[in-house]
Amino acid sequence: MPVVVQNIQRAELGIIDGLASLGVATVHEAQDRVGLLAPHMRPIYAGARIAGSAITISAPPGDNWMVHVAIEQLREGDILVLAPTSPCVDGYFGDLLATSAQARGCRGLVIDAGVRDVRDLTEMQFPVWSKAVFAQGTVKATMGSVNVPIVCAGALVRPGDIIVADDDGVCVVERECAAEVLEKARTREEAEAKKRRRLAAGELGLDIYGMRPKLEEMGLKYV
Amino acid sequence: MPVVVQNIQRAELGIIDGLASLGVATVHEAQDRVGLLAPHMRPIYAGARIAGSAITISAPPGDNWMVHVAIEQLREGDILVLAPTSPCVDGYFGDLLATSAQARGCRGLVIDAGVRDVRDLTEMQFPVWSKAVFAQGTVKATMGSVNVPIVCAGALVRPGDIIVADDDGVCVVERECAAEVLEKARTREEAEAKKRRRLAAGELGLDIYGMRPKLEEMGLKYV
Amino acid sequence: MPVVVQNIQRAELGIIDGLASLGVATVHEAQDRVGLLAPHMRPIYAGARIAGSAITISAPPGDNWMVHVAIEQLREGDILVLAPTSPCVDGYFGDLLATSAQARGCRGLVIDAGVRDVRDLTEMQFPVWSKAVFAQGTVKATMGSVNVPIVCAGALVRPGDIIVADDDGVCVVERECAAEVLEKARTREEAEAKKRRRLAAGELGLDIYGMRPKLEEMGLKYV
Amino acid sequence: MPVVVQNIQRAELGIIDGLASLGVATVHEAQDRVGLLAPHMRPIYAGARIAGSAITISAPPGDNWMVHVAIEQLREGDILVLAPTSPCVDGYFGDLLATSAQARGCRGLVIDAGVRDVRDLTEMQFPVWSKAVFAQGTVKATMGSVNVPIVCAGALVRPGDIIVADDDGVCVVERECAAEVLEKARTREEAEAKKRRRLAAGELGLDIYGMRPKLEEMGLKYV
Amino acid sequence: MPVVVQNIQRAELGIIDGLASLGVATVHEAQDRVGLLAPHMRPIYAGARIAGSAITISAPPGDNWMVHVAIEQLREGDILVLAPTSPCVDGYFGDLLATSAQARGCRGLVIDAGVRDVRDLTEMQFPVWSKAVFAQGTVKATMGSVNVPIVCAGALVRPGDIIVADDDGVCVVERECAAEVLEKARTREEAEAKKRRRLAAGELGLDIYGMRPKLEEMGLKYV
């Protein structure tokens, strides 16, 4: 049954922005390596790093009607996340939809399908992570749903979960855990900053992490 | 039988340049969504947007002899379009061939195979859409044909058809329909410009396109 | 048996730098078209062109322990080359490891698996050629080997062999042949420079290479 | 945190067997086309058609330790379902594990990774749906979890959900809905049986389904 | 504009059956190696070898409405050939449609998309060559066309062209050339039968084809 869930819960923007500043790799580590989308999800241009609350879209193959419906549900700080109900690379989304989404505060799109007008989207600085770039358009003939749980590129995304995306890909953080993950990620980031300085000075990970005895015990031979 | 067809018909440059300025997504929509090459055809650098008359090449796998033959057939405003006779990612084309092609007015290459010297090609601003970047070279041992109809990345391309290519991919327009497609594409572009302004101002596609009654009729529930 | 081979032989840096300046496509041609890695090996950013001595790593899937071990073996002018023992796209390498490797003179990484922190690596100008970009991290639980012969992306790489990498991909040159390949590559480069000038002036490859009689003999028809 | 959930709920075997007899395509349609695993999940031999309660396994890449743990949790009528935490084609499972699983009543394996010993598994009539066949073995070095919700080949599978698998692929049915889906699937099957007889007699779907007026209204032209 | 072309021309059944008996590899060679569909087109069961006149279908992604329309156009000895207008693996076709098609004399299906109910299709001995097996069904919401020229898996197929399909894949023969191709294929088959006997007796292709002088001339060294 096609449905639009309207009043979803979102995490605080402060937490979301904190996650954005740390990036996908750090956040993913901080939550014990869960929630990563598949590596075929690539950004249409380099350098974007965003986070936002997921507005989810379950759409039929080659049909973007529900994207129009979803845009009405957007608030400042949201990210559209679309999973087709069967594998599809059609261009569900282009510069007109991006104009509309951006006007409503949308920070970007994560789509396990195709996108088009990527030159315009790049100029607008509207970031997209997608499976493909493809000019093939879509129809508006069959229903889907908005703000239901979806599996996008192999990860479960529930409406209001936090999406973090950068050049390394896309990660989803459960809304309920967002504050805790942010704290762990910050701790991790600080620890890494210290290690980075020591490594830059020429110290070896073998010594910093105390690996030598374990390697010897496991039988690694130097010849 | 290997053959070179020499005097092919071309569309007017004015029409071709008009199509270039509109881009792949708009042109493809304007001709009722036919003629798109497969999404694995990607540009070697971002930002190029060209159109031109197709000089077609049917070449054996790993053999670029016919590219040399095709270059002699080039005129100002042409684009080389190569389809191997079986799947191949070898680098058929590099900076020497690009120098030669560019000297004869060629605007770019569309190749359902590999290309190399992409750093040089980028510096020369010679755009290429290809299936792969691969330094593996080719031999010159077997014949192919120039200016015969080919299927390139899933689309039928006849010599003299118009190729439009940009960051969204590659589209072919039948020569006989080029003027009509240009007109439709311009009309479409103007209509989109108006919509873009309304969407940027925050109006919703749901209202602009009058979608709400249809969605209700099809059973979409808001909860 | 896990092993680290410590004192490998390297080619002279002068030869290595000479190969870097010529690039992958020219070097590959100069050594009779052997040694190219598969075309799925792509750079994380455009424009890098490097050469160096291979420090090889054979690592289990999803386990980057041996990368730490390999970094100790690095000298100025080396390149890390990692092949997983079974297909894997996990992100074995990120900005901390790159900081450490760069501090020890490493020029880049070639990995038939995944890499992460690519925004940081790009800022650091630490080039990587990989099969994937993926934030998924790895564990440190099982042994591999360093400086043993490996097959990386379909090519045999022995420790101390010279790796050449640029936007066209990655090529390996046997250490023993490096001087000879450099000489041949330079000769080739000079010959190409002459041809480039003639082609730029509008001469045709058909005439420069004397192809017309052979094409006629093989039955090519002009119609 | 690695965990084994021991006392999961299962559907009645009568319902499960009913679903098996109807097959993937019918069950998938009956539950409104949700729950299908990706099309890369293929059976190792043709002709098997099974259903069972999912014992889920989340395992690190190249590490099958948790399979041993999961086998202890098996009861008559269960199916093992394994999703690696990152993409992997290693052979997690072979004839020894199959012998053990079969001894405990397991009906088959669904694995978004590799399997091996497929000749033995075929002889044993132990069916497997997998992403790959690959003799590469795995280690036992890192923890995973058993009977936690997983995303397997793009579908969410919770422990105790019903897996239906045949030559068309794999579908998951939520445990709570199993009885209802079975009833709908049977109704559908009966309706199809009637249509099959009419179609076999030469009647056209165009007439049986009353499609002609709608096609005309939508503008289909016969020429 | 959606259209159904009704009275297409077909080749004689005698010619078609002759082509079937020779198989894809021989027919493809006999027509100078053109017309082969891409290698991803695989049979759902081994051993079928058919030929027939193409009834072509151009269908939107995930929409099989036009298959129902096409079935009415079938005559004894025809083969359905479907190309989606953008890449799709949905199961457009199952046992009900096969029952209907078979009742009207259809010999099989060639589809650059997905198929389902393959166990039933195998029992019915209704052969299918497809890009995927996938239980995901389709909708009936948008128009396509029947009996227009299509590009299917990289090959141009016009209505009435002859499709030859067996375990090696699928080849299309232009209707106008069918008689000539059949004759060439028979000649080729006879020549091969002679060679087969000589090769089975231990003679070498090097001698039968007189290759030794040419190999020597081209510089092949025996060491």
Next chain:
Amino acid sequence: MPVVVQNIQRAELGIIDGLASLGVATVHEAQDRVGLLAPHMRPIYAGARIAGSAITISAPPGDNWMVHVAIEQLREGDILVLAPTSPCVDGYFGDLLATSAQARGCRGLVIDAGVRDVRDLTEMQFPVWSKAVFAQGTVKATMGSVNVPIVCAGALVRPGDIIVADDDGVCVVERECAAEVLEKARTREEAEAKKRRRLAAGELGLDIYGMRPKLEEMGLKYV
């Protein structure tokens, strides 16, 4: 430089046949998990299990001339192993070449490219492991080499190395290690036979392998 190495060393047939009887998975484990070809190498029919001495072929893309040359080098118990010099799926090998190879004692073909006439090859019981089945033929225009070391599907294969192939894929054993690998594989097989009996009787791997204390130590929780 194209070359044919004529008098290669081979392992004893007794050892080779011993390896064949144990199969790929066992042999691969017995030699510490090295030497496996990539999982895209699949048999054209199920059930074959062979071993033999490798006659290696390095061939240009789409050119099978060297296969004819290699056949002369075959002796009883050999296997042809072909790697193209760049990725290719053309059908290098069909029933005529198989007839010739079989007449000279060849046990099968391993080819990182395409094969055709698979119905005939199946009838002849001439097993092939390949990357693709594709009817596209090849030319005889350029040289390659026979019995030089090659990288085939990611594994280094030297002439005279032992190839083991079955439904699980293909593994290469270095000739010098063949006797030792055979012994280890037999020991392993015997140990597995014992375990198989215990597992079939319902004992758990957790107990047979003494895993419980280690799992507890590593923090696995049962809930």
